[in-house]
Amino acid sequence: MNPLLTIEGLRVEFGPADAPLVAVDGAALSIGPGEIVGLIGESGSGKSLTCRSVMRLVPRPGRVAAGHIEFDGRDVLAMTPQQLRDFRAHEAGMIYQDPFSSLNPVFRVRDQLSETLRANLGMGKAQARTHAVALLDGVGIPDPERRALSYPHELSGGMRQRVMIALATASQPRLLLADEPTTALDVTTQAQILSLLTRLREERGMSVLLVSHDFGVIAQVCDRVAVMYGGHVVETGPIGALYDNAQHPYTHALLDSVPRLESAGRATRRPGIAGVPPELNEVLPGCVFKPRCRYAQPSCESVSMALQPVAPGHETACPVRPLAAADGRPAARAGAQT
């Protein structure tokens, strides 16, 4: 099956061209039709920029300096403004962390939806209004006729995010880019939004790129996941493989840092990850994770960050692979240290 979206060697830079600050360096990712792919990383890892690059929405003065983004056989980075407009209108939709700042506060929800429908799908006024209500119904908003007349401030955070999803998926795009869509929401609302995304995937075969810093969110809905650190994708693979058989020391350490409900009643001390992520102006030779890696070796300064296969569909950027067990069985994860 051909992937719907392929990102190769993506490089996003800020600052002067002769001494650029590299925020994303050689990121690679692919999403198949109907697949939900998670992009996880800590703040500053470049996950949002990678997501925005797909829509060509990297905020200025940032720029995509190198790389290739292919959507269904077409080169996104080479699109003309007209093609880009079509692409954004019909092929890909995007939702953000804060739905309130993405909605126009002075227009009713219905009018914002029908504006999109009229502009992108060429609907008439009456038809667009009826369809807007149907869209709200489709994302699980109760009493959609009444809610359609609300202004954004009259809706709760979860409702606003549903409206955003309705807007982004109004023209039945094949790809939805979701940049931390549930970070600002309560856990109960978060669960509802995540199940809505899963439902849209099942009903329409829509692909989703879900950016998040929360492993719990990723685990609930994603088929595959890519882990980013310091602008690089350091590991990618099926969600189960990453959990049980993380090969990159960063993925492993990150998973071990995640607080768990099972710790209830037993005060738990997790090691976390010592040190701080690299600054944009720090150019590290070899592996970017080396300064914080507990398995670092001198040779790590000269390795490439290219992904290497571990198992079918599972790739890691760590050539040392200290976590691979000698007998070929997955290395046991160090449990919570009490």
Next chain:
Amino acid sequence: MSEPAPLLTVDGVVKEFGLRRTAAERVQRAQPEAHRAVDDVSFSLRRGEILGLAGGSGSGKTTLARCLVRLVEPDAGTIDLDGADVRAASGRDLRELRRRMQMVFQDPYASLNPRMTVGTALHEAGRVHQRPGSENGEQFVREALERVHLSASLAKRRPRELSGGQRQRVAVARALAVGPEVLIADEAVSALDVSVQAQLLNLFLDLRDDLGVAILFVAHQLAVIAEVADRVAVMHRGRLVEVGETAAVFGDPQDDYTKALLAAHPHPRLARVAS
């Protein structure tokens, strides 16, 4: 385990916020019903214990936390810190009570003065409360930083030169610099990345074990509370719906809201949501 006397006892605390009248209410000259942000809340905090306060957004966790140090004035109820009546205190007495109950907020960038170096900020807290040792600024600051496992060389930096985790440690160091008995951490780790969050949680456990500080740990993430809290209180619409040992509450929740919160918690294991 013998039952130690509670350090902080909260009984029947209520906080109401008046709402603006809607157009209809203005026409009818009716008063809208006040919103009860904190509704008859009672609990106690023991010495050297971490009590987690969980709940969704808008459940009143923060208002309750602020009521305890009277950053928000409660409307009813009693707050008793080791025999001292917090609600009746004023002036010098209130200042002393606030020294004994310190708060740490979610966003350390907003709670630290951007123009003060870390050292100045820490020293100021000690001087204001005339802490022993605060005459010797340099040593006072060094000890305060060491308590939160930060290098003394950070004293000359300003908040913007620190990482998020370091900043939050400085905020904790400043709270500890005045020798509090109770620390109220209001979403103190919520804005941090998990790798940094883990280190901050360890710090809170160290503070409880080494200094014997009692901590009211407000957080919306249940797993974070599970990692550190001895007991947990769950808040919903201003009321405490469940209080108990963390293992008991999370293992066998009795209240429907607690059950719903636990069920919605994103599980890092492969628990798929139903579509």
